[in-house]
Amino acid sequence: MIARASQLFLPTLREPPADAEAASHKLLVRGGFVRQVGTGLWTYLPLGWRVHRKIEQIVREEMDGIGAQEFLAPVLTPVELWEATGRDKIPELFHLSDRTGRRFILPITHEETFTFHAREIRSYKELPQLWYHFQTKDRDEPRPRGGLLRVREFIMKDAYSFDRDEESAFVSFEKNRAAYHRIFERCGVEAHEVRAESGIMGGELTFDFLAPSGSGENTLVRCERGDYAADAEIAQGVPRAPELPAPLAAPEEVETPGVATCEALATFLGTDLAATSKAMPVTTDDGRVVLALIRGDDRLSESKLLSALKIGSRASTDDEIRAAFGASGGSLGPVGYEGEVIADLTLREGQFVAGANRDGFHLRGVEAGRDYEPEFADLREPVDGDRCPECGGALTFQTAIEVGHIFYFADKYSSGLGATFLDENGREKPILGGSYGIGPGRVLAAVIEQNHDADGIAAWPESIAPYHAHLVVLPGADEIAEQAAEALSAAGRDVLLDDRDQRAGEKFADADLIGCPIRVTAGKKSLEDGKVDVRTRADGAEKRLDVAELGKEV
C-alpha cells in the first residue's frame, strides 16, 4: 500500500518534549507515533497504531498457531467476580458504579472474566482450552513513567489456559512459552526468559520476558556464556570468596569502640570486609523481630527476604532493637540472640566477625551451626562482579523492560469462582489455569530502546515497521517517485510516499527519525538516469537502483 505523507496526520517534532527522559519516550513523541493525554495515558497516532497493530498481528498468528481461540471480553466488570477471588482489594483497581449504585471494576487482567466463562466447561472431554483476547487494561498505578514503559491504560494480549491436570497444564504452559519466544523473535526484540519472583505466594510457576533497554524497571542478570538469566530480584550470583582469618575454637570478643559499620569494622580489625557479617533486624508484619544476617560486603535484597520469610517486614526501630538484643545497631549479632535468625548462604561455611550484642564489642570467629543455628536462605542482592551460579562465568547486569509474563496458578481462580469439571470417574475437580500476557505497547517501546541512534529510530524491524519504505520525493521527481512507489507496493511493501512540500533536509531528517527500514530517494538525479537511491536506515548503506528492479531488490 501507499500512504501519502501530505495527507497524513504525522506531526513530527524537531525537539523532544521537555519532560521526556527515556529514548523511546522522546522518539515516539518526536516521530509522531503517540501523544500524551494525561499521566500514564497515551493516544496512539496513526503511525504508532500501525506498529501496534502489526505487533498484535504477529501475536495473534502465534497464538492461533498453538490452537488458541480469540475472544473479546468487556472492560467493565461486575465487582462480584473479583470479590469471589478476593482480588477486589488490590489497590491498583479502578472502581466505579452505575446510576443505580451497582459496582464495577476496570480489570488489571482478565483472569476472573475468563474463569467465569470457563464455568461453562462441564466435562474433561472439553479440556484443554486456550483462550485469549486483546483488551484494554486499566491500572491505578502509583507512578506511571517513561512514556509507554509504565502506563495506566494499555492494551494487553492476555491468554488463559484451562486444563484437567498438572501434566496437561504443563503442556499448555510450554506451548505458550514457545510461542512467546517466536513472538519476540518475529518482532525483532531481544527478550530473555527469566524465572520471575514468586513473592509471598510461592510455589507458582512464573517466567518473565525481559527486554534489555536503556530505561526500565527491571534488572536483567545474565551469564556472558548464555547459560543463566534471571531478574536481579531473584538472581543468585556467586560472590568472590572472602579472605578468612585462621579459624578459632570459639568466638572471641574484641573491643571495637565507635565502630558502627562493617566497613569501619573491617578497617579497624584489618580484615577483609567479606569476612565480616552484617546484622539487619527486621520486624515482620505480625510483629516478630527477625535477625537477617548477610556478609559485610553485601546488600540485603528485600524481595528475597520477602520470599524467604513469606511475610512482609520492615527495618526494626531503635527501640525494638534495644529490647530484642540489649544493644544498639552496629554491635548486633546472631550469637546469643533468642529470636529467629535467617542467614544468607554465603555465611554457611567459615568464620566471620559479628556483633557481640554488647555496644562497642564484636566477636571474631563466629561460625554458623556451631555458635548459632540460623535458617539459611538466599538473601543477598547480586552485584556486578558476581560469577554465574551455573558455570562460574561473568554476570552482566542490564536494565530491562518486562515485555511478557507467563504464569501457572493452578486452581487459584477456579476455586473461588467454582470452575470445575467432571473427570472420567464422574468426580468434580477444579479446572487448572495459567495466564500469559504480552503488552504490545511495551514491545514497541522496547524495540526503540534497542534500536535508536542520534537521528532517530534505527530502524524498525521489517516485521513491525509502520512502513517498509520511506520514499522521499524531491522537486521535479514526482513521476518517477510514483513509479517507484507503485513498484514497491506491487511487491507487497508498505510505502510512505513523502510528497510534502518540504526541504530535502527536513524530509531526510524525518525519515531518519521515523526509522522505516529503507529510504528511497527520487530527485533530480533520477530524472537523468531513471534510478533512485536506496538507503538502509540501520547501517546507512546506499545504492542506486533502477525503478524496475525495486520490487525485486528491496
Add this chain to the structure above:
RNA sequence: CGGGGCGUGGCGCAGCCUGGUUAGCGCGUUGGUCUGGGGGACCAAAGGUCGCGAGUUCGAAUCUCGCCGCCCCGACCA
C-alpha cells in the same frame, strides 16, 4: 504516599529574585518572493485567560496562601 522540580502562543524557552508602558526570543504556522539531494534566505502576518482560585497592592506573569496538572527519584507494582 515521601522527596525534588516544573506549569508563560502548537513545541522549546527567557522574563519572576528586586511588582510598574503594547509579555519577549527561537522553532513551527499563514501569505509572498527567491530557492531546492541533509531542518535555506528575505518580506509580511496571525496566534498568549502567563495552570486555576483567593489574597496583598494604586497596580501582580512577578509577592502570599490554597488547589489542580505534569516530570524525575524513592516507596509500591496483580
